[in-house]
Every structure is written in structure tokens, then in C-alpha cells.
Amino acid sequence: MLDAPTHVPAVWGAGSEVLWSQGEALILCGPQGVGKSTVAQQLIRARLEIAGEVLGRPVTPDARHVLYIAADRPQQAARSMRRMFTDTDRETLNRRLVVWRGSLPFNFVEKPEALRAYAESVQAGTVVIDSLKDIASPISEERVGHAVNTALQALIEAEIEVCALHHQRKATSENKRPRTLADVYGSTWVTAGTGSVVVLWGEAGDPVVELIHLKQPADEVGPLELVHDHHTGTTTVNQQTTPYELVQTATDGGITAKEVAARLHGPTPDRNHIEKARRKLDQLVHEGHAIKVEPRTANEPIRYRPIEKRVRPREGHREALTQPSRTLTNPHHNWSRDPHAPSHPTSDDPDPPIGGAGRDAVRPHTEETEQATIDRLIHTFDAEAIEGGASATDAPSPPPSATGSGRKGP
Numbered sequence: 001m002l003d004a005p006t007h008v009p010a011v012w013g014a015g016s017e018v019l020w021s022q023g024e025a026l027i028l029c030g031p032q033g034v035g036k037s038t039v040a041q042q043l044i045r046a047r048l049e050i051a052g053e054v055l056g057r058p059v060t061p062d063a064r065h066v067l068y069i070a071a072d073r074p075q076q077a078a079r080s081m082r083r084m085f086t087d088t089d090r091e092t093l094n095r096r097l098v099v100w101r102g103s104l105p106f107n108f109v110e111k112p113e114a115l116r117a118y119a120e121s122v123q124a125g126t127v128v129i130d131s132l133k134d135i136a137s138p139i140s141e142e143r144v145g146h147a148v149n150t151a152l153q154a155l156i157e158a159e160i161e162v163c164a165l166h167h168q169r170k171a172t173s174e175n176k177r178p179r180t181l182a183d184v185y186g187s188t189w190v191t192a193g194t195g196s197v198v199v200l201w202g203e204a205g206d207p208v209v210e211l212i213h214l215k216q217p218a219d220e221v222g223p224l225e226l227v228h229d230h231h232t233g234t235t236t237v238n239q240q241t242t243p244y245e246l247v248q249t250a251t252d253g254g255i256t257a258k259e260v261a262a263r264l265h266g267p268t269p270d271r272n273h274i275e276k277a278r279r280k281l282d283q284l285v286h287e288g289h290a291i292k293v294e295p296r297t298a299n300e301p302i303r304y305r306p307i308e309k310r311v312r313p314r315e316g317h318r319e320a321l322t323q324p325s326r327t328l329t330n331p332h333h334n335w336s337r338d339p340h341a342p343s344h345p346t347s348d349d350p351d352p353p354i355g356g357a358g359r360d361a362v363r364p365h366t367e368e369t370e371q372a373t374i375d376r377l378i379h380t381f382d383a384e385a386i387e388g389g390a391s392a393t394d395a396p397s398p399p400p401s402a403t404g405s406g407r408k409g410p
Contacts, residue, residue, distance in 0.1 A: 008218040011161050012043060012059050016283065019057065021217035024195020025152040026163045029184055029214075033204025035228045036165045037072075039235055040128050041081050043163060044068060047126045048096055050089055055211075055226065055237050062161070064125025067098045067118075071134035072165075074101035083233030098122045108135045109144050112151035119160050127155055131165035132190070145187020152193050166190065168199060177201060181214055191215065200226070208238075219283070220276055223265070243280045247290045247304050254293050254305030257281055278302075 012020035020026040028036045045051045046059030070077040106114045136144050155162045167185050168178045178199050181191050195217045202209030211224040225238040257278035261269035281304045284290040293303040
């Protein structure tokens with residue numbers, strides 16, 4: 001027990017984001033035609049050391065054989081895999097990939113341990129079952145679900161990793177999108193002995209589907225938006241907003257767990273989504289990527305902000321900066337803090353520079369475009385507010401002397 005690793009050893013994934021953990025079964029679940037076999041076959045490719053990643057996440061290779069049980073439409077499975085491999089992979093496939101087509105040669109429900117014996121006979125280190133409904137039926141019965149669990153545990157005891165494809169319950173008007181393990185079709189024993197349950201959700205043939213991590217060995221992964229390339233048989237992940245990115249762009253005191261959950265899961269996140277967001281934010285604090293701001297009163301939420309505090313200018317100042325402006329070229333205007341500094345006001349003196357322009361105030365006789373002036377002043381206001389530790393409600397300080405800074409004008 002004390003020698004157990006503190007991290008989750010991963011077959012597929014890294015760090016705290018693990019989709020398939022070593023020594024625990026993975027179930028890929030979803031309706032027909034959403035790409036379950038496509039993703040599983042990419043995992044086979046990576047376990048054979050032909051590829052290194054699936055969905056942008058590393059897959060640990062295994063020098064042993066891979067047993068692929070193509071019980072569901074084996075001819076279609078063969079066509080699908082043909083997209084992913086080339087003639088240069090032929091020697092590896094002949095040597096290390098074992099494919100069983102169709103129904104198993106034994107009664108899986110009556111003899112679930114027979115699958116382990118078969119996997120060991122072909123020296124498999126990985127077994128992919130495509131799919132459970134074709135080897136264990138009727139899977140809604142408890143005895144069949146128990147047989148599935150027994151078979152998966154027997155493989156794990158033999159140090160053989162296993163991934164099984166399965167289906168979820170039919171959608172209803174009240175529950176169109178799977179949200180819990182109860183949405184997985186069949187006996188509760190089907191998922192009871194697994195370490196990870198991943199759902200692919202979409203319509204049959206859709207190039208874009210959603211990945212939902214229903215059961216996790218560590219942190220929840222996603223939800224992710226996946227894009228299938230039906231020509232090459234590869235799947236990629238669309239760029240997703242992460243809690244890290246949300247914290248790094250947070251201003252005005254930071255961001256709350258509820259706000260992060262709303263960005264990731266929709267405008268009305270439930271308590272579980274909020275708590276998962278909180279755990280991810282606390283992990284960022286632990287890793288040194290964020291600061292946890294404790295509330296000042298019992299009614300205020302905990303907020304999280306980036307290490308480098310970001311302050312948004314007050315609305316009045318930003319409005320002033322974005323108003324139509326004049327070219328700041330008056331050589332006689334007094335921008336000094338010194339009330340006794342010489343000044344030669346004229347009737348057409350421009351207004352003083354916006355508070356916070358400071359050392360970078362526009363020098364006499366210097367012309368620049370209106371937009372360049374606005375952009376520079378906004379940037380300088382933000383920078384000086386951060387250096388001074390100002391809050392979003394702090395009033396801007398008067399501009400320092402333009403003559404004593406020693407810096408050249410733009």
C-alpha cells in the first residue's frame with residue numbers, strides 16, 4: 001500500500017488527466033456511428049508503437065501483442081483500420097496484431113474466464129472488445145453483467161489491459177444527452193469494475209462529436225469536441241477553453257468556480273460541475289499557476305486570479321481613451337506634477353493626458369496617429385496599475401513630469 005504510486009499510471013493520458021489507467025478497464029460508450037471503433041483502432045495503433053498519441057494525449061506502448069475482437073461487423077472494422085495503416089506497417093501488424101472475427105468460440109456468459117486464457121495464449125498485452133453486446137447477451141440481465149465484470153477483472157489480474165466498446169441507453173425527451181453511469185445500457189455490473197467510462201455523443205456519421213468523461217480514474221477530462229477525419233481515420237480535438245486559460249485572462253479580482261463551470265458546461269452548471277471546476281482551480285494553485293483569493297465576508301465566493309495580477313481600467317477612463325481625440329502636439333502645455341513649472345497656456349491647449357500615462361506621456365512636437373495614441377495609453381494605464389498594486393476601482397494618479405523622465409518620446 002505504501003509503495004503504491006502517488007500518481008495514476010496511464011495507458012492513455014498523462015498527469016491528472018487520464019482516460020485509460022493501467023490495471024483498470026476502459027469502456028468506450030456511445031450510439032451507433034459516432035466513431036467508437038475509430039478511436040479504439042487509433043489506440044491499437046498507438047499500443048503497437050506505430051503512433052504515439054490519440055486525441056493529443058500520449059499512449060503508453062506495449063511490446064506484447066494486441067488482441068482485437070472484431071465481433072461487430074468485422075468486414076467494416078477491417079475497412080476502417082485500412083485507413084490508418086500503410087504497407088510500411090505490414091510487418092508490425094503481421095507480427096503483433098491478432099484479430100478475432102465474429103462470435104467467440106466459447107460461451108462468454110458461462111465461461112467468462114476463457115477470454116483471459118485465450119488472450120494469454122496469443123501473448124496479448126492489450127485486448128480490445130468491439131463490442132460487448134456481440135459477446136454478452138442479453139447484457140441487461142444481472143448474470144450477464146456479472147460475467148462481463150468477471151471477464152474484465154480476470155484480464156486485469158493477468159496484467160492485460162482491456163478496452164471494451166459499448167452503447168448507452170436510448171435518449172428520452174427528459175434525458176437526451178448522457179450525464180451519468182446510469183445512462184450506460186445494461187446491468188450496473190458492466191461499469192462497476194471499470195476504471196474509466198468515456199462516452200462519444202453525436203449523430204451517426206457526424207464528423208464532429210462530443211467526448212464526455214463519465215467515470216474518471218483521476219481528474220475529469222473534457223468535455224471535448226472531437227473532429228473525425230473519415231478519409232484518414234484520425235480524430236483530433238478542437239481547441240477547448242480550459243480553467244488555466246480562464247484564470248490567466250481573469251481581471252477585476254479573479255474568477256469563481258461557478259463562473260468557470262458556466263464557461264465549460266453551460267450557463268446553468270450543477271453542483272457537481274462547480275465542485276469539479278473548484279478542484280481544477282485548486283490544482284492550478286497547488287501547481288503555482290494561480291492565486292486563491294479568500295473572501296472578505298461570508299457571502300462572497302472564493303476567487304482565483306493569475307500570479308501576475310491583471311487590472312481592467314475603469315470604464316470612464318476607457319471611454320475617454322476611445323473618444324475621438326486631437327493630435328497631441330502642443331509644445332507649451334504643462335504636464336508636470338510641479339505646480340511652479342513654467343507653462344505657456346494657449347486658447348487651444350489640449351486636455352492633459354489621461355491619468356496613468358505617466359512616463360510615456362506624449363512629448364512636445366511628437367505626432368502619432370489617433371489609434372496608436374489610444375492603444376499606447378490603454379497599455380500604459382494597465383502596466384502602471386499593475387506595478388502600483390492598484391485595484392480596478394483605484395483612481396488614476398496624476399501624470400509625472402515629462403521633462404524629468406529622461407526617456408525619449410515615441
